[in-house]
Amino acid sequence: MSFPWAEAYKPKSGFTQWIDERLPLPRLVYGAIGAGYPVPRNLNYFWNFGVLAGVALTIQIVTGIVLAMHYAANAGIAFDSVEHIMRDVNSGWMLRYMHMNGASFFFIVVYIHMFRGLYYGSYKAPREMIWLLGVVIFLLMMATAFMGYVLPWGQMSFWGAQVITGFFSAIPIVGEPIRQLLLGGFAPDNAALNRFFSLHYLLPFVIAGVIILHIWALHIPGSNNPTGVDVKSESDTVPFHPYYTAKDGFGLGVFLIAFVIMAFFLPNFMGHPDNYIPANPLSTPAHIVPEWYFLPFYAILKSFTGNFLWIPAKLWGVLAMFGSILLLFFLPWLDKSPVRSAKYRPTYRTFFWVLVIDVIILGYLGQAHPSNWTVLASQICTAYYFAHFLIIVPILSRIETTLPMPNSITEAVLSGEADEAHPVGVSATNPAHPEPAKA
Structure with missing residues (x-):
């Protein structure tokens, strides 16, 4: 199916043409998130959460790289190095609070993203691979978050590592060797902290790679929509840009406002106070609990x-x-x-x-x-x-x-059955031809 906005990309300037001929990144961006990517015209705000998950991952990677420059993966000084970041590193408190709360916000948007998929049947054919890659991302997120929770080396970090890795010992024959391999010994200590720090630093980049596959798989069948009806004609779609880039921009603004409020005014709301106590193998907390998303x-x-x-x-x-x-x-x-x-x-x-x-x-x-x-x-x-x-x-x-x-997405939109009306700037009387939005 050929749409007017999905024609072959033609660079307008000499510089972009030179770039495109040697490294077709402009063409890739145009086809992936630009006017060259037609999407169903009835997507609601629940379709914002995929983009928000990518933004949350970016926040985690950027803040995590800077934090890693000042963190010491040594059981004797790990807790003190975190306090050093909070007190002595320029804006270190902000970076740590952004990283802490960024993990929670990452899980919030991913959970909403997954439940949206369950509600609208986004796991059904021909989108099975998109769903499977999404579950892989979720598993990698859980592993990354657990290892990151251990790094501050507070009471909850230490005993969380002790309890969670202890689950593997329940597996017959191979369980205890797996636990010792994870910990590098018989209990959480320097070896475990180094392992967890290395994997916690590496896995976000693995997640980013799987997200690329996730998006690639999405572009083959195209996006699902609230009706679950397949795209049947040009009138069922609009170009991703500018309609959904503007919509995603609004969702991103709301997300960042909530994130900033949490990071600056309620930074420890979703944490546990026991983790501000240095790890003590001889003192078990009264109530060991993981982070809220587990x-x-x-x-x-x-x-x-x-x-x-x-x-x-x-x-x-x-x-x-x-x-x-x-x-x-x-x-x-x-x-x-x-x-x-x-x-x-x-x-x-x-x-x-x-x-x-x-x-x-x-x-x-x-x-x-x-x-x-x-x-x-x-x-x-x-x-x-x-x-x-x-x-x-x-x-x-x-x-x-x-x-x-409905027989088509357009029929659902024009009859008022869709979750929301047509995007701003799309003609309802002649939906096949987008009109410029009026001020």
Whole structure:
């Protein structure tokens, strides 16, 4: 399909023509995020979060590189080096707070991005590879965040490393050797700190590489949209620039305002006060908890309290915790419904919101003090989480009665069915031809 704005890129100046002939970066940018990339005309603000995730990763890489110049990966002085950054390095406090809160904001936008994919069926054919690469990015993020949490070498850092790596010892035969390989010994110390620092520095660049593959895979079938209907004609699309670059710019402004407020006025709101106490192997904190973005999975881990068959409870918890993430890899084949968007799947939509509430409750239970009712609630929520993907979604995809779908994206937009009206500057009377926006 040939669109007027998707014709071959033709540099206008002699310099850009010289560059394009020898290194076609201008052509690549034009086709990837410029007027040469047609996108569905009805994308709502939930499609901003992919760009925001890229911005969050950039913030983490830039601040992380500067912080690494002043950090010492040595158990004897790691905590003091962080305090040195906070007190003595020019703007060091700002860089550290941006890096700390940047991790939380990165997970916030990625979680919203993933739930948007679940709601609108962005994991369905022909976009399975986009979803699979997204889950790989999520796993790499979790590994990077865990290793970064260890680096300040406070009480929660040390005991978090002790507890999390201890999970591997639950795996028969190979578990304990894997744990010793990760730690470089039998307990967190200099060797573990050096390993975690090296991997924490490296993995963001690996994430950036996988994101490039993620975007590349996206450009093959094109973006999904709130209706889930495929692009059928030129009138269903608008060029990415200027319509969605402006929309992404607005979303980026809101994101940065929230980020700056958190970094400057509430920098420790999402942290744990025990991590401002130097690591002490002889003093166990009263309540060991991971960062907030790991809490749902931590609740799943803690929900297994008894042995079953020949498998101990600890191993069941570890298998369930990792399985809750690995399960997402199989989602494109578990949901066989031909309808993508939950807008036209009323029963699925109800269960989707139940899943959202379930994950939020798991997050609360992950940080709650253990008691009979919190363990029972964790077990119920864990059971529903797995039932949602393994039982409810496959059954619904076969028996659910869906609502009538529009014949095209344009029909949905003009009839008011889409999540939002046509973008500013696009003619509703003649949608095939964008009009210049009026002041």
